[in-house]
Structure formats: C-alpha cells, structure tokens
Amino acid sequence: MNAPAPQNLAVPALNLTLKDRIDQKIFDALYSRSLVYNTCWEDPAVDRQALHLGPQDTVMVITSAGCNALDYALQGPAKVYAIDANPRQNALLELKMAGIRKLGFDDFFAIFGSGYHPNIKNIYRHQLRTELSDFARTYWDRRYNWFASRHGSFYFHGLAGFVARGFRTYFRMRPALAQRVTELFASTNLVEQRKIYDEKIASELWTPVINWVLNRQLTMSLLGVPHPQRRLVQGQHPDGVSGFIRDAIEYVFRNLPVGENYFWRVYPAPSPNSCRPATSRSRASCCSTTWTG
Numbered sequence: 001m002n003a004p005a006p007q008n009l010a011v012p013a014l015n016l017t018l019k020d021r022i023d024q025k026i027f028d029a030l031y032s033r034s035l036v037y038n039t040c041w042e043d044p045a046v047d048r049q050a051l052h053l054g055p056q057d058t059v060m061v062i063t064s065a066g067c068n069a070l071d072y073a074l075q076g077p078a079k080v081y082a083i084d085a086n087p088r089q090n091a092l093l094e095l096k097m098a099g100i101r102k103l104g105f106d107d108f109f110a111i112f113g114s115g116y117h118p119n120i121k122n123i124y125r126h127q128l129r130t131e132l133s134d135f136a137r138t139y140w141d142r143r144y145n146w147f148a149s150r151h152g153s154f155y156f157h158g159l160a161g162f163v164a165r166g167f168r169t170y171f172r173m174r175p176a177l178a179q180r181v182t183e184l185f186a187s188t189n190l191v192e193q194r195k196i197y198d199e200k201i202a203s204e205l206w207t208p209v210i211n212w213v214l215n216r217q218l219t220m221s222l223l224g225v226p227h228p229q230r231r232l233v234q235g236q237h238p239d240g241v242s243g244f245i246r247d248a249i250e251y252v253f254r255n256l257p258v259g260e261n262y263f264w265r266v267y268p269a270p271s272p273n274s275c276r277p278a279t280s281r282s283r284a285s286c287c288s289t290t291w292t293g
C-alpha cells in the first residue's frame with residue numbers, strides 16, 4: 001500500500017538555490033519512505049505541567065513515535081487524537097497500542113523499553129499483527145525483525161536510528177570517550193554528572209568532525225529536519241546547527257538527572273538489556289507506564 005505523498009515542506013520556490021532544491025528532493029525521498037523517529041524527543045513532563053489534562057479534555061498531538069500521545073492518555077482525557085503526516089509514525093503508535101492491549105509487562109518492556117525481544121516473530125504474528133490497520137500490518141510484516149536486530153535494538157532502526165548507528169560507530173572508534181559516556185549514564189547525582197560532562201566529555205566530544213557532520217543538511221534530513229528549518233536554526237546560533245545542538249545537549253547533561261532521562265537511554269546503552277533505567281520515573285515513563293495505564 002503506497003503511503004500518501006508527503007506535503008512539500010519547502011519555503012515558496014522563489015528564492016531556492018539549486019542546492020536547496022536538491023536538499024529538498026533528498027529530504028522528500030527519505031521522509032516519504034521511512035520511519036524517522038523511533039522515540040519521541042520532547043519531554044511530556046513539561047506538557048503535563050502546562051496542559052493539566054482532565055476527563056473533560058480532548059487533545060490533539062503530533063504522533064512522532066507515539067510516546068507522548070500515550071503519556072497524555074495516562075492523564076485520563078476524554079480523547080487523544082494522534083496525527084502525523086508520516087503514516088509510519090502512526091504505524092509505530094499502533095504497534096505500541098497493540099502491545100498495551102495484548103502483552104504482559106516484561107514482553108512489552110523488552111520490545112519498547114529495550115527495543116529487543118528474541119521471540120518477537122511469534123509475538124508479532126500471534127499477538128500483535130491482528131490488532132493493526134492494513135497499512136501498519138503491511139509495514140510491520142517486513143520490519144518486525146527490527147526488534148531482534150543484529151544492530152542491537154529497534155532504536156538503531158528508522159532514520160534517527162541510522163544516525164544513532166553512525167554515532168555508535170564513532171564511539172567504537174573512540175573507546176575512551178565511550179567509556180566516559182557510560183560513566184556519565186551511571187552517575188547518581190547532578191554534581192557528579194556535571195563534573196564528568198565538563199571534565200571528561202565536552203572537550204573530547206565537540207570535535208571539528210562532529211561539528212562538520214551535524215552541520216550537514218543530510219544529517220538533518222535523516223533527523224527529519226528540512227532545510228528551511230535548518231537554516232532557521234543556523235541563523236539563531238553563532239556556531240550554526242552544531243552550536244545549537246551542542247548547547248541543547250550541554251543543557252540536558254549538565255542540568256537534568258540522567259537517571260530519569262529515558263529519551264537518551266535507548267541509544268548509548270551498550271547491550272539491549274542495559275537500558276533498564278535506574279529510577280522509577282524513567283522506568284515507569286514511556287513504555288512501562290503506558291503498559292500499566
């Protein structure tokens with residue numbers, strides 16, 4: 001089943017350079033064929049504080065990986081409408097909802113918490129597949145093995161997963177830096193965490209190579225950011241896109257307890273089962289709370 005053609009997200013054609021047109025073609029080609037986000041990137045805890053959802057509320061949310069739509073559902077609103085221009089994002093939410101309806105906690109957490117389940121073939125075929133729409137079934141029939149992948153986990157699939165694989169390869173070429181990142185994720189308080197980031201990671205991480213890669217439109221297209229949006233970000237920071245991303249990551253790892261940060265834990269975890277976060281909030285959020293919901 002062919003997905004509907006994506007809306008052209010480019011700015012009016014008048015002032016586009018040849019490079020912009022080529023970048024847009026590459027973005028549309030990637031976006032119209034791929035799952036981009038395998039996890040949401042904006043923290044719903046902030047939305048909860050702002051929205052105060054209640055039983056009388058109906059809320060519309062961009063699906064992305066579906067995590068936030070499910071998090072909103074935990075607040076008990078009357079309805080949650082999850083919409084996305086990319087039907088593969090909705091297919092991922094459908095798979096999560098099928099898991100919530102049909103699976104026990106451990107199976108659900110292995111699939112969506114760790115992103116790895118050795119028995120995914122049977123679980124998908126016998127418990128999840130019948131719960132899906134035609135589009136989602138056709139999509140996952142060819143991709144359920146992402147959850148038992150030689151690449152380590154589902155979180156190394158989709159376009160964002162492809163970028164994560166690139167960074168994982170980079171960290172494998174820099175084992176000392178990788179060890180310091182593991183140390184950072186093992187830190188138990190913000191003072192220790194900030195010290196590791198400032199003294200052991202920051203100067204080693206933000207190298208010309210990393211900055212060059214982050215400033216490429218192709219990297220941004222793989223992360224679902226079309227060139228008009230990249231140009232907006234580039235215009236907002238003296239060091240361009242890489243400076244913007246560096247500041248964002250610096251804020252996250254210097255100010256937010258890593259133990260609660262389930263967004264980042266799905267990536268640097270060296271093996272499928274080690275992304276079981278330490279604290280109750282990060283274990284309860286996203287996948288497992290949706291299960292208990």
Ligand SMILES: C[S@@+](CC[C@H](N)C(=O)[O-])C[C@H]1O[C@@H](n2cnc3c(N)ncnc32)[C@H](O)[C@@H]1O
Pocket residue numbers: 007036037039040041042043062063064065068083084085086089224
């Ligand atoms: C950067 S993500 C952010 C979404 C979400 N806030 C999160 O936490 O991940 C953007 C999502 O918006 C979707 N999207 C982009 N433009 C859209 C549009 N015009 N209508 C509906 N969805 C759109 C993309 O497919 C993608 O899943």
